[in-house]
Amino acid sequence: MNYPxxxxxxxxxxxxxxxxxxxxxxxxxxxxxxxxxxxGLCMKYLKNEEDARDxxxxxxxKVLSDVHKHEVQHFKAWIYQVAKNHCLMQLRKTNTRYSKxxxxxxMGGALEPELEKEAKAExxxxxxxxxxxxEAMSMLNLEQQACVKLFYLDxxxxxxxxxxxxxxxxxxxxxxxxxKRNLKLLLExxxxxxx
Amino acid sequence: xxxxxxxxxxxxxxxxxxxxxxxxxxxLGPDDRRRVETHLxxxxxxxxxLEGLSAITEKEKIPGVIRQMKWNVLQNLRRxxxxxxxxxxxxxxxxxxxxxxxxxxxxFWIYHFVSKR
Numbered sequence: 538m539n540y541p542x543x544x545x546x547x548x549x550x551x552x553x554x555x556x557x558x559x560x561x562x563x564x565x566x567x568x569x570x571x572x573x574x575x576x577g578l579c580m581k582y583l584k585n586e587e588d589a590r591d592x593x594x595x596x597x598x599k600v601l602s603d604v605h606k607h608e609v610q611h612f613k614a615w616i617y618q619v620a621k622n623h624c625l626m627q628l629r630k631t632n633t634r635y636s637k638x639x640x641x642x643x644m645g646g647a648l649e650p651e652l653e654k655e656a657k658a659e660x661x662x663x664x665x666x667x668x669x670x671x672e673a674m675s676m677l678n679l680e681q682q683a684c685v686k687l688f689y690l691d692x693x694x695x696x697x698x699x700x701x702x703x704x705x706x707x708x709x710x711x712x713x714x715x716x717k718r719n720l721k722l723l724l725e726x727x728x729x730x731x732x
Numbered sequence: 733x734x735x736x737x738x739x740x741x742x743x744x745x746x747x748x749x750x751x752x753x754x755x756x757x758x759x760l761g762p763d764d765r766r767r768v769e770t771h772l773x774x775x776x777x778x779x780x781x782l783e784g785l786s787a788i789t790e791k792e793k794i795p796g797v798i799r800q801m802k803w804n805v806l807q808n809l810r811r812x813x814x815x816x817x818x819x820x821x822x823x824x825x826x827x828x829x830x831x832x833x834x835x836x837x838x839x840f841w842i843y844h845f846v847s848k849r
Contacts, residue, residue, distance in 0.1 A: 559816075561809040568805060572798045573749045577781025580788060589784070590801060597805050613746070617777045688773070694762070695769050707783065713773045 548612035552604055564601060571613075572597075575620050582624035592627065596620050673723040680704070681716030688713050744771040747778055749798070756782070756791055 543566060546554075555563040575596060579589035600616055609615050674682055683702060687693045693701070698709045747755070747768055754760050755768045772779045788794060 559813050561806050564809060565806055568802050572801060573752055574777055574781040577784035580784030581780050586788060594801055594805050598808060694765055717773050
């Protein structure tokens with residue numbers, strides 16, 4: 538079953554095939570795509586290899602039993618949310634305090650295919666946003682500024698940035714992610730004000 | 733400066749399992765490493781996963797662990813499917829038996845009714 542042509546099937550196609558013929562090999566391909574991500578995610582929350590392994594199997598079986606009940610549009614976002622919820626439930630069960638809030642926003646909703654016109658408009662929008670880059674950068678906090686500049690402008694790796702700045706790898710990753718998100722929000726705000 | 737920041741708007745595909753493992757074990761060249769890190773800045777799922785995977789002590793055992801988990805999941809699924817098929821088989825068997833019984837009773841009743849006339 539593991540022929541290369543089957544590997545090119547999308548997640549939704551694999552799910553559809555499983556729904557119609559119940560052949561577990563389709564799920565095997567899906568498992569190969571997501572198992573390592575789920576294992577890592579469960580490890581991040583549960584901090585225990587055995588619990589993480591059990592959780593991955595549990596999450597996958599839960600997703601497969603739920604797949605007949607829901608019309609899944611974005612499998613990756615869905616399984617990510619299911620996995621996060623499962624881990625948080627596990628933590629709650631073991632009375633471990635965890636304050637992170639659940640974000641349900643990634644569920645469902647089909648993306649419309651982009652038309653050429655829309656792509657052009659999007660590009661123009663990005664160009665407009667980039668004009669305000671300097672100003673938006675100055676609005677970030679110092680750590681985010683430094684890491685975003687080093688990563689995007691100087692094309693440095695996470696490790697190099699960590700070595701240069703003295704931050705840990707996790708901090709560097711977090712500053713880049715948050716900096717990027719804040720920068721996008723600021724640029725969108727500026728371009729809206731300009732219109 | 734602005735052109736260098738175009739990467740901020742680039743959306744990349746998720747990292748395949750082997751590449752993620754190579755990144756974890758520092759086996760990637762600068763270009764591949766750059767590609768992985770650009771994706772990590774964009775994808776919460778991969779970024780969270782990498783954070784968790786880096787906490788695993790024996791990283792070289794990860795592919796074996798995944799193979800074992802896959803085997804367990806598929807076995808579990810097959811078992812469930814077998815159970816489901818068995819249930820469907822017995823349900824149809826009961827239905828067929830009831831239908832035959834009904835037809836036999838009907839035949840008997842009709843025969844009895846006609847012969848009495």
